[in-house]
Amino acid sequence: xxxxxIVDHAVASGRNLLFEDEAGALLKAAGIPVNSCRVASDEDxxxxxxxxxxxxxxxxxxxxxxxxxxxxxxxxxxxxxxxxVRLAYRGIMEKVRMIDPESQVTVQPMASPGVELxxxxxxxxxxxxxxxxxxGGTLVELFNDITYRQVPLLKKDATDxxxxxxxxxxxxxxxxxxxxxxxxxxxxxxKVSRLVEKEPRIKEIDLNPVFAYxxxxxxxxxxxxxxGNP
Amino acid sequence: MAGTGPVDLRxxxxxxxxxxxxxxxxxxxxxxxxxxxxxxxxFTGKVYPxxxxxxxxxxxxxxxxxxxxxxxxxxxxxxxxxYATVKAVESCGRAGVKGVICNAGGYRETGDVGHxxxxxxxxxxxxxxxxxxxPNTLGMINNDGNFYSTFYPLKIPAGKVSIISQSGGIGxxxxxxxxxxxIGINKFIGVGNCSNxxxxxxxxxxxxxxxTAVIGVFIEGAAxxxxxxxxxxxVARKKPVVVYxxxxxxxxxxxxxxxxxxxxxxxxxxxxxxxQHGVFTVNSASELVAACKALALQPxxxxxxxxxxxxxxxxxxxxxxxxxxxxCVIPPLHEETVSRVKQIIGSDNPPVVxxxxxxxxxxxxxxxxxxxxxxxxxxxxNVDLLLAVYCLHKTWELPAIELINAHKKxxxxxxxxxxxxxxxxxxxxxxxxxxxxxxxxxxxKTAVAAAALVHYxxxxxxxxxxxx
Numbered sequence: 087x088x089x090x091x092i093v094d095h096a097v098a099s100g101r102n103l104l105f106e107d108e109a110g111a112l113l114k115a116a117g118i119p120v121n122s123c124r125v126a127s128d129e130d131x132x133x134x135x136x137x138x139x140x141x142x143x144x145x146x147x148x149x150x151x152x153x154x155x156x157x158x159x160x161x162x163x164x165x166x167x168x169x170x171v172r173l174a175y176r177g178i179m180e181k182v183r184m185i186d187p188e189s190q191v192t193v194q195p196m197a198s199p200g201v202e203l204x205x206x207x208x209x210x211x212x213x214x215x216x217x218x219x220x221x222g223g224t225l226v227e228l229f230n231d232i233t234y235r236q237v238p239l240l241k242k243d244a245t246d247x248x249x250x251x252x253x254x255x256x257x258x259x260x261x262x263x264x265x266x267x268x269x270x271x272x273x274x275x276x277k278v279s280r281l282v283e284k285e286p287r288i289k290e291i292d293l294n295p296v297f298a299y300x301x302x303x304x305x306x307x308x309x310x311x312x313x314g315n316p
Numbered sequence: 317m318a319g320t321g322p323v324d325l326r327x328x329x330x331x332x333x334x335x336x337x338x339x340x341x342x343x344x345x346x347x348x349x350x351x352x353x354x355x356x357x358x359f360t361g362k363v364y365p366x367x368x369x370x371x372x373x374x375x376x377x378x379x380x381x382x383x384x385x386x387x388x389x390x391x392x393x394x395x396x397x398x399y400a401t402v403k404a405v406e407s408c409g410r411a412g413v414k415g416v417i418c419n420a421g422g423y424r425e426t427g428d429v430g431h432x433x434x435x436x437x438x439x440x441x442x443x444x445x446x447x448x449x450x451p452n453t454l455g456m457i458n459n460d461g462n463f464y465s466t467f468y469p470l471k472i473p474a475g476k477v478s479i480i481s482q483s484g485g486i487g488x489x490x491x492x493x494x495x496x497x498x499i500g501i502n503k504f505i506g507v508g509n510c511s512n513x514x515x516x517x518x519x520x521x522x523x524x525x526x527x528t529a530v531i532g533v534f535i536e537g538a539a540x541x542x543x544x545x546x547x548x549x550x551v552a553r554k555k556p557v558v559v560y561x562x563x564x565x566x567x568x569x570x571x572x573x574x575x576x577x578x579x580x581x582x583x584x585x586x587x588x589x590x591x592q593h594g595v596f597t598v599n600s601a602s603e604l605v606a607a608c609k610a611l612a613l614q615p616x617x618x619x620x621x622x623x624x625x626x627x628x629x630x631x632x633x634x635x636x637x638x639x640x641x642x643x644c645v646i647p648p649l650h651e652e653t654v655s656r657v658k659q660i661i662g663s664d665n666p667p668v669v670x671x672x673x674x675x676x677x678x679x680x681x682x683x684x685x686x687x688x689x690x691x692x693x694x695x696x697x698n699v700d701l702l703l704a705v706y707c708l709h710k711t712w713e714l715p716a717i718e719l720i721n722a723h724k725k726x727x728x729x730x731x732x733x734x735x736x737x738x739x740x741x742x743x744x745x746x747x748x749x750x751x752x753x754x755x756x757x758x759x760x761k762t763a764v765a766a767a768a769l770v771h772y773x774x775x776x777x778x779x780x781x782x783x784x
Contacts, residue, residue: 212541213585234588236542243592 200297328415357464398422409444424577453508454484475500549593610765638763687718708736
């Protein structure tokens with residue numbers, strides 16, 4: 087499906103929040119490297135997909151009503167084998183079926199850890215579309231080391247963002263660690279800007295964390311909010 | 317401003333005939349003060365005060381209504397309450413007036429009822445494509461046309477700096493600080509609720525206003541911040557724009573809402589996005605005035621390398637604290653400069669720190685020595701602009717001529733920091749600034765002035781400009 091079609095489909099189904107597999111497909115179509123995310127409708131299919139994906143995997147609930155997946159007990163990480171996947175599947179369903187009997191799961195490979203970054207986009211009532219970048223992961227709220235630019239961004243804006251956060255040194259390699267792939271990072275920031283410029287029905291994007299490696303980047307967790315009226 | 321195509325704002329800023337609604341004989345009323353402001357300011361056009369029951373105010377004949385005024389007016393200043401203002405704007409539109417200033421408050425800043433009333437006011441202005449300053453504004457001053465229309469009657473030095481302010485109080489703060497700093501104001505625009513003419517419209521006008529060279533902006537919040545920052549970025553390509561954004565904390569939002577009906581928005585978004593568009597921002601009214609002064613007086617530097625000449629170390633330390641985060645560097649001096657400095661000060665003299673900042677210590681008081689050192693530093697290829705610190709002294713005089721001559725000879729920007737009080741340096745300030753060299757009495761102001769020059773110097777070179 088194209089970016090437009092993915093948004094059309096969500097809007098037509100009355101959803102503002104994309105399923106993570108939809109978000110993944112959309113980001114992939116926009117050229118943003120994103121962790122694979124496949125849907126499984128039952129326990130056997132979850133195992134089958136996990137085998138094809140390769141262990142270890144993560145299982146997450148896929149439901150139009152359960153939107154705070156972790157809080158609802160709908161996320162299980164680091165599942166090493168078939169048995170773990172089966173147990174996790176049953177555990178998730180036990181928690182969420184009461185809320186949404188149509189719940190499915192998504193299966194994702196566990197990505198190897200990198201420097202945790204945040205790349206996002208929000209629609210500000212005063213400035214309109216704004217791209218955000220900063221250190222990601224769980225410390226994001228504590229340090230609030232995030233910088234913003236108005237869409238559309240130029241390459242120099244992305245470079246400036248990368249250089250202007252307080253934690254910029256972390257990206258350039260510290261205490262013997264190699265620097266992260268700045269080119270790839272610049273690319274992701276610019277692609278988010280171009281994506282929302284072309285598709286104004288996208289209201290929010292939250293890629294957190296993005297794992298940054300010495301070569302390449304990978305958006306591990308993605309959240310996209312759309313709205314029928316741009 | 318709504319509507320298609322730009323509306324000519326020249327009649328608003330350069331009116332030939334002005335009507336003033338709501339003039340009274342009571343000196344504590346806005347109508348009285350606006351009329352006094354216009355008369356006191358030396359307006360050379362015609363003024364038509366309007367009030368249904370008065371015959372004469374401040375020696376002027378008063379007309380019963382706009383219809384009674386014998387000729388068409390360019391601008392109407394409306395000093396009526398919030399309800400009567402709406403009707404007056406409607407009558408101005410019908411009569412073909414080319415612009416209005418609405419002083420009254422009582423609109424969206426007061427809540428839903430006021431907001432509805434403001435919508436009526438906006439509709440009246442838009443119906444006739446009538447440009448409107450305000451409502452909820454101190455007013456407007458055009459010093460280039462001797463037109464003063466604020467309800468605090470003023471007469472201030474004219475110059476090249478124009479100010480757009482959302483607040484009357486900070487507007488007046490800026491005006492009075494500018495008087496203290498010895499700089500002239502070209503135009504002052506109190507945009508108030510920004511209901512029709514907003515920040516971007518005023519920036520658009522000032523961009524092509526030949527008498528304005530530098531624009532200072534005080535903003536609390538704007539509904540159309542996106543357009544404001546884009547416009548500021550574009551205008552700053554042609555003439556420097558300096559922005560002071562207030563409302564840093566969430567708590568301030570309540571007060572901006574009840575002040576000009578605007579949400580303060582995220583302070584960080586403003587800061588980051590103004591930076592994105594290459595606009596210089598400051599953190600106080602005094603920084604706003606300091607930055608505008610240097611930009612109005614000095615040429616832009618060719619780079620970001622700042623030389624500091626002093627005979628007391630502390631001010632240079634304070635300056636570096638401000639300069640480094642603003643992207644300025646304090647470069648080492650050429651060996652040639654160092655030998656020239658040694659030659660000027662001789663060998664059997666008190667200790668001198670032979671680097672940048674150059675601390676001439678006890679020798680720095682001597683005018684010829686100080687002037688020679690300033691020349692040596694300005695001659696250095698590593699230095700793009702020079703900050704010169706000198707202390708007020710009972711015996712020694714500020715080396716004003718020496719510094720002015722050095723500036724003329726090397727054509728590089730020079731900012732003087734006179735460590736003294738306002739009264740003690742006033743004469744020197746006037747003397748130096750008449751020669752185009754800005755003088756400050758606080759190292760923080762000197763540093764922000766230097767940072768502003770460097771910012772726009774780098775931008776001129778494409779360092780922080782945008783391609784779009």
